[in-house]
Amino acid sequence: MIDERFDAIVVGAGMAGNAAALTLAKRGLKVLQLERGEYSGSKNVQGAILYADMLEKLVPNFREDAPLERHLVEQRFWMMDDNSHTGLHYRSDEFNEERPNRYTIIRAQFDKWFSKKVQEAGAVVLCETTVLELLQDAYGKVIGVRSDRISGKIGADVVVLAEGVSGLLGTRAGLRKMPDKNNVALAVKEMHFLPQETLEARFNLRGDEGAVIEAVGTISQGMTGMGFIYTNKESISLGIGCLVADFEKTGQTPYGLLEKFKQHPSVAALIAGSEVKEYAAHLIPEGGFKAIPQLYGDGWVVVGDAAQLNNAVHREGSNLAMTSGRLAAEAIFQIKSRRDPMTKKNLSLYKKMLDESFVMKDLKKYRDMPDLLHIQAQNFFLTYPQLVSKAMTNFLRVDGTPKREKEKATFRSFLTARSPMGLVGDAVRLARAWR
Amino acid sequence: MSAEAAVRVEDKLYLNRYLVDSGRAHIKVRPHAKPSAELLSLLKLCPAHCYEMNSAGQVEIATDGCVECGTCRIVAEPSGDIEWNYPRGGYGVLFKFG
Numbered sequence: 001m002i003d004e005r006f007d008a009i010v011v012g013a014g015m016a017g018n019a020a021a022l023t024l025a026k027r028g029l030k031v032l033q034l035e036r037g038e039y040s041g042s043k044n045v046q047g048a049i050l051y052a053d054m055l056e057k058l059v060p061n062f063r064e065d066a067p068l069e070r071h072l073v074e075q076r077f078w079m080m081d082d083n084s085h086t087g088l089h090y091r092s093d094e095f096n097e098e099r100p101n102r103y104t105i106i107r108a109q110f111d112k113w114f115s116k117k118v119q120e121a122g123a124v125v126l127c128e129t130t131v132l133e134l135l136q137d138a139y140g141k142v143i144g145v146r147s148d149r150i151s152g153k154i155g156a157d158v159v160v161l162a163e164g165v166s167g168l169l170g171t172r173a174g175l176r177k178m179p180d181k182n183n184v185a186l187a188v189k190e191m192h193f194l195p196q197e198t199l200e201a202r203f204n205l206r207g208d209e210g211a212v213i214e215a216v217g218t219i220s221q222g223m224t225g226m227g228f229i230y231t232n233k234e235s236i237s238l239g240i241g242c243l244v245a246d247f248e249k250t251g252q253t254p255y256g257l258l259e260k261f262k263q264h265p266s267v268a269a270l271i272a273g274s275e276v277k278e279y280a281a282h283l284i285p286e287g288g289f290k291a292i293p294q295l296y297g298d299g300w301v302v303v304g305d306a307a308q309l310n311n312a313v314h315r316e317g318s319n320l321a322m323t324s325g326r327l328a329a330e331a332i333f334q335i336k337s338r339r340d341p342m343t344k345k346n347l348s349l350y351k352k353m354l355d356e357s358f359v360m361k362d363l364k365k366y367r368d369m370p371d372l373l374h375i376q377a378q379n380f381f382l383t384y385p386q387l388v389s390k391a392m393t394n395f396l397r398v399d400g401t402p403k404r405e406k407e408k409a410t411f412r413s414f415l416t417a418r419s420p421m422g423l424v425g426d427a428v429r430l431a432r433a434w435r
Numbered sequence: 436m437s438a439e440a441a442v443r444v445e446d447k448l449y450l451n452r453y454l455v456d457s458g459r460a461h462i463k464v465r466p467h468a469k470p471s472a473e474l475l476s477l478l479k480l481c482p483a484h485c486y487e488m489n490s491a492g493q494v495e496i497a498t499d500g501c502v503e504c505g506t507c508r509i510v511a512e513p514s515g516d517i518e519w520n521y522p523r524g525g526y527g528v529l530f531k532f533g
Contacts, residue, residue: 036524038454043503045533107533128525149524166505168521179509186506188482190447191532235532244506247480254482255444278532279447281482281504 006032008332009145009156010123011131011169013040015318016304017162018114019058019325024160025121027333032154033123034147036130040118041111045189045282047230047237049212050105051319058326059117063099067109069232070210071100074203078266080217080227081389085266096209104210104230104237106191126150134159134173134300142173142299158299158332158342162325165283165305175300176293179308181248182374183287185225187241188254190262192274196234202270203231214315217385219261221252224286224377226315227261229270236271238262241284243374254281284317285310286374289367295354296347301328309359312373313366313434320359327353368433379426383417444484448500456526460498462507463518470494473511481507502528 010021013035021033037043049072055062074091095101119125129149134142144155161170171178194202203211213229220226225242240254240261247254261267285291285308292308295301303309304321311320331350332342340346354360373380391410414423462485464474474494477486483500486507496517508519521527 036521036527038525038529041533042529043527043533045504045530048533108530109532111533130521130524147524164505166508168508168519178513181509184509186480186482186504237532244480244509248476248510251476251479253444253479253484255447255484259443276447276450278450278530279444279502280451280530280533281502281506283505283509 004154006030006124006154006156007336008032008158008160009034009154010160010162011145012162012164012304012306013037013111013115013118013125013127014044014162014164014304014321015111015114016306016321016325017160018111018118019322020160020162020303020329021118021123021125022058022114022121023326023329024332025118025123027329029333029336031123032156033118033125034129034131034145035125035127037127039112039127040115040125041108044107044111045280046107046318047189047228047239048105048107048110048318049230049315050103050110051316052099052101052103054319054322058322059114066113067105069104069106070205070208071095072102072104072212073205073209074211076211076213078213078215078217079385079388080215080219080264080266081386082218083265084389084392085215085217086385086388086392091211104212104232106232106235106237131163131169134169136173140298142297157336158301158347160325160328160332161300161302161306162304162321163306165285165308167302167306170300170302170306175297176302179283179285179287179291181244183285183291183308183370184244185241185284185286186244186247186254186281187239187284188258188279188281189237189239190258190276191278192236192238192271192276193234194236194271194274198273199231199234199236205231208233216381218382219257219264220381221250221257222378222382223247223250223252224374224381229267235277236274238267238271243286243377244283246377286312286370288312288370289360289363290370292363295351296344298344299342301332301347301350303328309363311362311366313369314362316362323357323359324354327357365435366433372429372433376426376429379418379422387414387417444482445500448483448502451500451502452529452531453499454526454529455499456523459523460496461520461522461527462496462498462501464494464496465516465518467493467516471511471514471516473514474516477507477511480510
């Protein structure tokens with residue numbers, strides 16, 4: 001028995017779920033959104049960087065009242081060994097524009113704001129409600145959900161699964177497989193609070209300017225992984241993530257890795273004296289194009305992290321989530337407008353729209369990167385950072401050794417560590433995967 | 436190192452807000468005589484150090500400090516070692532920042 005009916009039910013209120021619910025509600029559909037947290041954002045974890053372009057498509061004037069932390073004017077990539085980092089920094093005053101492109105945000109606060117927009121658009125948002133299962137008819141068509149809050153069943157023409165990376169409901173209903181441990185990273189993160197002036201002085205920032213540091217190297221102990229430091233207004237989001245399968249193999253603890261990252265001489269000074277106010281952990285889809293599951297079926301679509309939509313090379317996820325949520329909603333609206341049923345065939349429109357967008361084009365471009373970086377982790381995350389560091393020391397230290405000998409020593413260190421074929425092979429593989 | 440790290444992770448969890456659903460653990464470990472490799476890996480892999488070995492050599496879980504990342508589900512649900520559900524609506528970790 002189905003007690004109540006909606007045009008669409010959205011499960012989850014993260015970036016993808018909110019984008020979908022907002023778009024559906026704006027298009028006049030009767031939408032129910034279910035979220036297990038006490039409010040949208042209370043279960044959501046991200047670095048976090050927000051990409052303005054994708055949010056503008058949903059809330060054009062978001063800059064007026066969204067809780068934004070800092071707009072980014074500087075990006076630092078660090079290659080680290082145990083005592084040093086070799087950096088590539090890019091800073092531009094052009095990022096101080098009227099409508100900046102990237103901002104740091106704090107998800108619990110941002111999502112709460114986003115959810116308010118969803119409610120204002122007319123969606124029914126029920127928090128503190130865990131969806132227990134998807135309801136399917138005898139033919140496997142998804143016809144609604146059962147939750148732990150409302151007694152009875154809730155029916156809908158279509159269910160939008162924005163349930164996050166592990167995707168409990170969809171995997172349990174057999175709509176897709178659980179993500180493989182070789183294709184997800186576990187990231188741990190802390191929120192470090194500092195007085196605003198101290199933070200701005202340490203990162204060379206003025207006003208609302210922000211900086212991002214992303215670091216690879218010995219900090220991940222040979223695992224495929226990355227550390228990150230994002231500046232918020234009065235806090236620093238600091239974390240590190242590595243592939244789950246790598247953690248399992250090495251027996252490293254995530255918090256042990258985080259502590260070492262914090263103690264690194266290049267990092268310690270940036271957070272000295274800070275007050276830590278939260279510790280969080282989250283899974284990140286890293287499988288790229290090849291790990292994308294079936295995205296639609298009779299009565300359902302899947303969006304965001306649950307669909308494993310994440311660009312590991314550019315570390316973009318929330319924008320892919322927002323875009324997939326919006327496109328799924330647009331597809332549903334078009335099908336609804338034609339008074340067509342929400343069949344697998346009709347909902348393939350969502351996949352078609354996604355294929356034509358930057359989401360699938362970008363993921364397809366980098367389809368071979370995960371294989372390269374996950375399998376050759378030792379070389380890219382341990383050997384090369386150490387070699388580069390040695391080369392830099394060699395280059396900079398003035399000790400009476402003739403320069404030609406220094407260069408030879410540097411060259412030899414690369415050859416011994418990786419062999420001529422290894423070096424050429426890595427370069428070719430990287431270039432091909434990047435293409 | 437692991438004992439030392441365990442102490443530190445408890446200090447970290449102390450910073451977080453939780454609404455614990457007493458008596459309703461959302462993750463259950465299947466009773467076992469000898470833990471599988473998957474279960475053993477969770478002793479180190481769980482970022483909240485929820486998994487611990489008891490004196491009988493079995494792996495146990497205390498979900499109070501769970502940050503709901505889902506890592507143990509990915510690792511040990513396929514082998515049937517654990518059963519993983521979301522906490523009831525409103526319960527579990529309540530991120531202030533996220």
